[in-house]
Amino acid sequence: MFHFDRRLLQHFDWVMLLMVLLVGGMALINLYSSTHIPDHGASSVFFKQLLFFCTGLLIMMVILSQEYQKVAKFGYVLYGIILLLLMYTLMFTKAIAGSQRWIDLGFFNLQPSEPAKLALILVLASCYSNLDVPNGYRLRDLIRPGLLVACPFVLIAKQPDLGTALICVIVFVSLTLFMRLRWSTLAILSTTAMGCVFVGWKFLLKEYQRKRIETFLNPEADIMNHGYQIMQSKIAVGSGKIFGKGFLEGTQGHLQFLPERHTDFAFAVWAEEWGFAGSVFFLSCYFFMVAWGINVAMSAKDKCGAILAFGCSMLIFWQAVINLCMIMGFLPVVGVPLPMFSYGGSSLLTNMAALGLIMSVRMRSFPAAATSP
Known part of the structure; x- marks a missing residue:
């Protein structure tokens, strides 16, 4: 006999849904501006991201309708599939801008390293619980x-995509401390980590990766090459002042001084057009989420739910912190997008699936509701 769980309606997480719609709406407004074509309007990039956002909402609803314990059990299957896809990208895909990160599916390019982060949270939740x-x-x-965590870390680092690989490690550390x-x-892990930093700098980092760190420490020394992105980003953020230059009026973005303005440096476009006031509003919504x-x-009812919700929150938090610090010149440019805000289908769908898991945990943190046949 079929039983309908009324918690899906009685305890639906309207607060999280509102935050997703607010942040997603601001992201689409920003993307429209950063990719706007004069005399033509919205670009194809905008319509692709709009489609990804709608698809993400559907995925989010499907996930929150499922028991999160069942989703966590599926984590090992997803984890295995992702590892196979990561190996496939290294062996069979063509390099784009020196990296092998994407699988061409025809209708869109899948970046397996993005869902790898969510798969890692699922398997760690099963393991720790x-x-x-x-x-x-x-x-x-x-x-x-x-x-x-070591398996996806090695495969992602070899693409090379050190930023995403480090996110996997940071999420692992956050969950372990939790x-x-x-x-x-x-004490042992802290000492080992310091040793790994030294060995990594001396023997593992590629020349361009060392250059990014040196540029972060002194961007003015290479202002026309590796320091250009950071300097232009800081100019864009600062030129917005209190209330910004206005929608579609940002000069750094529209005159194409700012590189990667719809991906890694999307927030710099927002700060220039909406200023300090608009940035505070966006960040308030974002970090409230x-x-x-x-x-x-x-407030989760069990260990598995607590780990899943915390892991998904940390996934979004650390990516956001790294991206925002990178834009403002506090960290080197490592290619970490701002979740829910930067353009990218794989990233958007992964983060919306993570938010769906959080909603699923909250809806099932209450006492069982009465059921009806």
């Missing part, structure tokens, strides 16, 4: 989670 260590995790307890470590384990996700994690 089944691992109960009352006094905190020991080093040996982290071997399996460490291997789960689960509580022993002090001895934390993240804070709401963390609140969902704190």
Whole structure:
């Protein structure tokens, strides 16, 4: 006999849906401006992203209608599929701008490294929720989670896409700290991390990656080459002043001084056109959405739900922080998009699926509702 769970209606997460629509709406307005074609209007890029956003809403609704425990169990299947796709990109796809990141599906280019981040959260949630260590995790307890993050990290770093690979590590670290470590384990991992930074700088980073870090430390030293992006981004943000130059009136973006204005540097276009006031409004909506996700994690009814909601919130939070700091010159340019805001179908669909998981956890954090046949 079929039973309808009334929680789907009684406890629907209208707050998160409102934030998604607000942030998504501002993102589409910004994309229209940054890719606007004079005398023609909206570009094909805008219509593609609008289609991705509508598809993302559908995916979000499908995911929130499912029990999140079942979705987490599917994580290992998705994780395996993503690893195969990552290996496929390295072996069979053509390099674009020196990187092998996309699989041409005809109707759109799939970037497997984006859903890899969500798949990693799903498998870590399954792993940690089944691992109960009352006094905190020991080093040996982290071997399996460490291997789960190491596989996609290596494959993504070889594309090369160091920014996305580091996001996987940061999400893993955030979730591991959320689960509580022993002090001895934390000390060992901190020391190891510092050693890895030294080894990575000395032997693993490519020349262009070192150059990006050196440019971050002193962008004026190479203003016409690697420092150009940072300088133009800072000019765009600063020139917006209090209330901005107005919609479609930004000079840095429309005169094409600002590179990657619809992808990595999308927020610089928003800051120039809407100013400090518009930026504060956007960031308030954006980080309220993240804070709401963390609140969902704190009130989840079980360990799996808490890990999923926290992991998805951290996925969006850390990408946003890195992108915004990059735009304002506080971090080197690493190619991390602003979730829900930068152009990109794979990124948008992945982040909206993550938000759907958060909504699913919240809707099922309440006592069981009465059912009817």
